[in-house]
Amino acid sequence: xxxxxxxxxxxxxxxxxxxxxxxxxxxxxxxxxxxxxxxxxxxxxxxxxxxxxxxxxxxxxxxxxxxxxxxxxxxxxxxxxxxxxxxxxxxxxxxxxxxxxxxxxxxxxxxxxxxxxxxxxxxxxxxxxxxxxxxxxxxxxxxxxxxxxxxxxxxxxxxxxxxxxxxxxxxxxxxxxxxxxxxxxxxxxxxxxxxxxxxxxxxxxxxxxxxxxxxxxxxxxxxxxxxxxxxxxxxxxxxxxxxxxxxxxxxxxxxxxxxxxxxxxxxxxxxxxxxxxxxxxxxxxxxxxxxxxxxxxxxxxxxxxxxxxxxxxxxxxxxxxxxxxxxxxxxxxxxxxxxxxxxxxxxxxxxxxxxxxxxxxxxxxxxxxxxxxxxxxxxxxxxxxxxxxxxxxxxxxxxxxxxxxxxxxxxxxxxxxxxxxxxxxxxxxxxxxxxxxxxxxxxxxxxxxxxxxxxxxxxxxxxxxxxxxxxxxxxxxxxxxxxxxxxxxxxxxxxxxxxxxxxxxxxxxxxxxxxxxxxxxxxxxxxxxxxxxxxxxxx
Numbered sequence: 001x002x003x004x005x006x007x008x009x010x011x012x013x014x015x016x017x018x019x020x021x022x023x024x025x026x027x028x029x030x031x032x033x034x035x036x037x038x039x040x041x042x043x044x045x046x047x048x049x050x051x052x053x054x055x056x057x058x059x060x061x062x063x064x065x066x067x068x069x070x071x072x073x074x075x076x077x078x079x080x081x082x083x084x085x086x087x088x089x090x091x092x093x094x095x096x097x098x099x100x101x102x103x104x105x106x107x108x109x110x111x112x113x114x115x116x117x118x119x120x121x122x123x124x125x126x127x128x129x130x131x132x133x134x135x136x137x138x139x140x141x142x143x144x145x146x147x148x149x150x151x152x153x154x155x156x157x158x159x160x161x162x163x164x165x166x167x168x169x170x171x172x173x174x175x176x177x178x179x180x181x182x183x184x185x186x187x188x189x190x191x192x193x194x195x196x197x198x199x200x201x202x203x204x205x206x207x208x209x210x211x212x213x214x215x216x217x218x219x220x221x222x223x224x225x226x227x228x229x230x231x232x233x234x235x236x237x238x239x240x241x242x243x244x245x246x247x248x249x250x251x252x253x254x255x256x257x258x259x260x261x262x263x264x265x266x267x268x269x270x271x272x273x274x275x276x277x278x279x280x281x282x283x284x285x286x287x288x289x290x291x292x293x294x295x296x297x298x299x300x301x302x303x304x305x306x307x308x309x310x311x312x313x314x315x316x317x318x319x320x321x322x323x324x325x326x327x328x329x330x331x332x333x334x335x336x337x338x339x340x341x342x343x344x345x346x347x348x349x350x351x352x353x354x355x356x357x358x359x360x361x362x363x364x365x366x367x368x369x370x371x372x373x374x375x376x377x378x379x380x381x382x383x384x385x386x387x388x389x390x391x392x393x394x395x396x397x398x399x400x401x402x403x404x405x406x407x408x409x410x411x412x413x414x415x416x417x418x419x420x421x422x423x424x425x426x427x428x429x430x431x432x433x434x435x436x437x438x439x440x441x442x443x444x445x446x447x448x449x450x451x452x453x454x455x456x457x458x459x460x461x462x463x464x465x466x467x468x469x470x471x472x473x474x475x476x477x478x479x480x481x482x483x484x485x486x487x488x489x490x491x492x493x494x495x496x497x498x499x500x501x502x503x504x505x506x507x508x509x510x511x512x513x514x515x516x517x518x519x520x521x522x523x524x525x526x527x528x529x530x531x532x533x534x535x536x537x538x539x
Contacts, residue, residue: 009463011063013452017184017471018066021478024183025068025176026055032172035163037073037156042066054146054157070176074165074509076120077363079149085113085537088132095130095143099150107150120144121160124167130158166505169212170493178488184475185418188468194411195464199386200403204244208402209267212253216398217293221278223267223399230273231266235259244401255281258335263297263397278397282334284341286373286392287356288314299323299331301360311378313355314368318362325359329502342393346375365530375409381427385455385466387420417465421472483508484516 020042029036032319036056042060060066068278079100080086087109099107110134119128128143138443146156161167165176207229212219232239232250237257239250254263263349265276282291301321308315323331326340328356346354355370374382375390381389392434450469455462479487488511 002453002457003258004383005456009456010449010452011370013467013470014063015100016467017187017474020187020471021180021474022066024069024179024181025070027183027303028172028176028179028180029068029165031072032168032176033159034165035159035165036068037071038067038069039256040067040069058079061232065118066245068340070165071159071164072161074512076159076164079151080114080117083114086112086132087111088130090141093141095141095147097148098152098336100149101152117143119147119158119160121162121407124162125250128158166502170497174490174493177486178479179491180432181478181488182474185480186473188418188421188471189414191464191471192468193410193414195461195468196384196413196419197405197407197466199461201406201413202244202407206402207241207244207247210402211400213398213400216280217280217396218265218296218398221265222271222274223275223276223278224264225522226269228268229399229529230268233266234261234263247399249458251395251397258331259340260335260338260395265397280395280397281392282338283396284337284392285342285390286312286339286375286379287317287371287373289317291321291337298333299337303313310401312374313370313372317358317360317371321360321369323358324366327330327357338393338395342391344373344376344392346373347377370435378431381424381431383424383461385422385451385462385469387417387465417468418472419470422476424469425473472477481503482515483511484513484519488512488515 022039022041024102026036026039037054038056038058040060042063044064046060046507049056051057079098084101085102085106086492087099087102087219089099089341097109099109101107102111105409112134114133115133115138118129119130121128128141128145128147129140131138133139143158145160145163146153148259149158155160156445165173203373209218209227210225211222212223212225212227227248229241231241232247234254235257237253239246239253241327254260254361260280260282262277262279265278267274269275279293279296281293284290287487288305288307289301290303294302301317301319301323304314304317304319306315307313323337325331326337329336329340331337339413341358344356346435348354354375355372358371359368360367376392379390379392384390452463452466455466478485479490481491482488483492492508497500
């Protein structure tokens with residue numbers, strides 16, 4: 001069931017992003033009267049199609065892309081090159097259809113021998129024509145500017161020069177190219193705004209609890225929704241609580257002190273004062289494991305999220321391991337583990353220095369194992385799909401605040417999340433160029449599917465946040481100065497603006513084709529890595 005939900009969510013998420021991106025190209029192309037032959041979602045064979053006006057709207061087999069077939073984006077092929085004859089559909093003395101399968105008896109139109117033609121009209125005279133022989137007689141027929149060409153299983157509309165991309169002014173062409181990324185950025189603003197409206201904002205003026213999840217330390221301790229925390233205590237640390245910030249202050253001081261002892265929570269339920277004791281959970285995010293908070297007097301691992309790659313590795317640690325020592329220092333509480341992993345830097349040129357030695361008790365036997373955490377540089381640039389910073393280590397009671405609706409904050413959230421999505425991508429490039437991560441650590445469609453599957457179970461707002469994040473990713477990546485991408489086309493336009501002459505379209509087409517093949521190769525490589533990670537073969 002999770003995979004079915006994941007597939008539906010994956011198609012929904014990518015579908016919206018792709019349709020909006022290609023819709024941007026389509027909208028700005030139509031505004032300046034450029035012929036758009038096809039507006040497609042997906043790649044590969046056509047599953048469904050519908051022709052409306054000049055454009056074929058199609059759904060293709062593989063939902064990992066899409067395209068808008070804009071006339072003149074590449075060199076227009078001459079359909080009559082090396083052809084001596086053609087079947088013509090002539091109505092009222094005007095050619096409206098060309099049939100290239102002259103041997104097909106099912107095409108009931110006469111065959112004409114071609115003498116000369118111009119269906120492109122590079123000089124924009126408005127005269128499209130074809131001269132043909134009817135027997136020994138030479139005749140010249142005008143060609144409809146929307147005439148169709150029919151090949152075996154293929155049909156397409158002719159594109160006179162004035163209906164192609166290259167015939168338009170530079171600013172119009174720039175908007176057609178920029179239209180896709182622009183719409184991605186606008187989509188991000190919209191979905192982040194809607195996500196803000198749905199999820200609301202923390203009511204910092206209250207210490208009332210909401211959405212206490214079963215199995216968390218707070219739930220196990222007996223806390224429930226609508227309970228109001230009025231005091232927190234752990235050892236000598238005492239904090240009266242009147243608003244949510246007081247809880248945050250207490251947890252910050254609690255982590256700084258480092259003991260991570262039992263927390264006594266005083267709270268109100270239906271006006272009656274109650275007391276609960278809980279052991280918070282310690283999440284070691286940079287190491288991929290967490291504490292077993294049901295065990296009071298031992299430092300026992302309760303959760304392991306297996307990581308195995310060149311950036312991090314925790315394959316030797318197991319659920320149920322009791323940590324006895326870290327780097328030769330005896331462990332008394334999870335506070336000892338917390339501070340060692342929280343202060344971890346990593347990125348040493350000697351890989352041996354990037355590993356942390358742990359002595360653990362497993363099934364009655366003491367073992368020395370190793371964990372390689374994510375480096376400090378990498379963790380500082382990691383965020384959740386909702387834009388929150390992921391710390392190296394976190395201590396949590398499992399309590400959640402109440403939320404309230406705010407239209408104004410939703411607008412602010414929309415802008416902030418869009419900007420933070422930009423910076424997250426820039427941070428990724430920074431990590432790539434500095435060698436902190438490699439191409440093998442990137443994710444493709446399979447990785448996006450895996451992420452979408454996990455997010456889909458969390459509700460509508462997380463899905464919208466993911467759409468916004470991916471939409472900004474696709475918009476910004478498409479602006480990279482690579483010939484096969486929109487950014488590369490904009491570079492060609494900049495060249496034209498500077499030199500006052502157009503780039504050679506055949507050279508441009510070759511560069512686009514070559515870089516497109518390289519990008520497909522990169523996608524295959526990262527997809528292969530995604531599949532291996534999904535199968536648990538490597539991280």
